[in-house]
Amino acid sequence: MPDNRGNETPEEKALREALENLKEQGLTSEDFDPEAAANQPAEDAFAEFRESQNDLSHIKRIIGIVSGKGGVGKTLVTSMLAAEMQRRGFEAGIMDADVTGPSIPKSFGIVNKAMGDGTYIFPQESKTGIKIMSMNMLLENDSDPVVWRGPVIAGAVKQFYTDVAWGDVDYLFVDMPPGTGDVPLTVFQSLPVDGIIVVTSPQELVSMIVEKAVRMAEMMSVPVLGIVENMSYFECPDCGKRHAVFGDSHIGELAEKYNISAVSRIPLDMKISRLSDSGMIEAYPGTCVKEVADRIAAIK
Ligand SMILES: Nc1ncnc2c1ncn2[C@@H]1O[C@H](COP(=O)(O)OP(=O)(O)OP(=O)(O)O)[C@@H](O)[C@H]1O
Ligand SMILES: [Mg+2]
Numbered sequence: 001m002p003d004n005r006g007n008e009t010p011e012e013k014a015l016r017e018a019l020e021n022l023k024e025q026g027l028t029s030e031d032f033d034p035e036a037a038a039n040q041p042a043e044d045a046f047a048e049f050r051e052s053q054n055d056l057s058h059i060k061r062i063i064g065i066v067s068g069k070g071g072v073g074k075t076l077v078t079s080m081l082a083a084e085m086q087r088r089g090f091e092a093g094i095m096d097a098d099v100t101g102p103s104i105p106k107s108f109g110i111v112n113k114a115m116g117d118g119t120y121i122f123p124q125e126s127k128t129g130i131k132i133m134s135m136n137m138l139l140e141n142d143s144d145p146v147v148w149r150g151p152v153i154a155g156a157v158k159q160f161y162t163d164v165a166w167g168d169v170d171y172l173f174v175d176m177p178p179g180t181g182d183v184p185l186t187v188f189q190s191l192p193v194d195g196i197i198v199v200t201s202p203q204e205l206v207s208m209i210v211e212k213a214v215r216m217a218e219m220m221s222v223p224v225l226g227i228v229e230n231m232s233y234f235e236c237p238d239c240g241k242r243h244a245v246f247g248d249s250h251i252g253e254l255a256e257k258y259n260i261s262a263v264s265r266i267p268l269d270m271k272i273s274r275l276s277d278s279g280m281i282e283a284y285p286g287t288c289v290k291e292v293a294d295r296i297a298a299i300k
């Protein structure tokens with residue numbers, strides 16, 4: 001590695017050290033150079049070629065989970081879709097590309113760090129066998145804030161694809177950071193993404209978000225496979241009816257307008273937050289994401 005570490009920010013130093021620690025366990029990540037990545041102008045991302053899978057990865061489909069802003073339930077939808085595909089007998093995997101706020105391991109109760117063997121990084125497995133890779137598995141303390149610059153993070157996410165031994169995965173779900181920064185661009189440029197799922201909540205300017213996602217997907221030649229409206233309704237314990245706490249949903253009309261065939265609605269449910277807080281999200285039934293899961297299973 002060239003010795004121009006004088007310009008390194010504390011955050012970049014932390015990432016370099018995390019990767020060097022992995023190397024000490026017998027890991028190599030020869031082609032990752034945080035300094036070079038940091039000095040690369042963002043436009044270069046467009047000129048990059050697709051990365052290829054390594055010899056220990058056989059990933060059939062890659063699905064990106066996107067949202068307009070944070071906190072609408074992207075991680076929840078990623079977790080529920082992976083759990084549902086796993087229940088249906090497929091091999092599911094999750095790449096936590098939301099590296100600045102990695103919360104996938106917590107939802108599945110994964111505390112172990114990633115291990116390496118000199119060539120590959122090995123993902124952790126959830127209780128039901130979902131393969132998971134997250135920045136949390138590299139950080140010494142899960143609570144360490146990740147405030148690295150975009151290109152550095154994007155390089156790390158690319159390594160989640162090139163250096164992780166995924167094994168057989170039918171559906172790899174990528175929990176993307178919100179917006180259209182370096183990481184989503186890198187994922188779309190370097191990974192063969194088969195489709196995206198847009199997550200919204202009723203409080204949002206949903207039409208704008210869906211429109212934006214459709215346009216981004218078009219630009220990347222990737223289809224929008226479905227929309228998930230989270231916190232869509234509340235199932236009333238008193239009368240048993242579904243109350244639209246945030247007003248009536250127009251997600252169906254919107255999906256029709258943009259020719260998106262699958263729409264799922266997730267209720268506002270205390271069980272969801274309780275299960276994800278305790279690392280048990282796989283225990284939540286997948287019936288509310290059925291339509292979108294069906295659409296994913298139908299990818300040709
Ligand atoms: N339908 C729901 N019912 C109850 N709690 C929910 C529901 N959806 C999400 N939550 C809770 O809200 C919080 C935010 O959800 P989640 O982490 O999935 O959002 P996110 O879009 O991934 O957020 P971030 O942008 O921070 O990554 C979590 O604590 C989650 O358990
Ligand atoms: Mg999240």
Ligand SMILES: [Zn+2]
Pocket residue numbers: 236237238239240241243
């Ligand atoms: Zn009621």
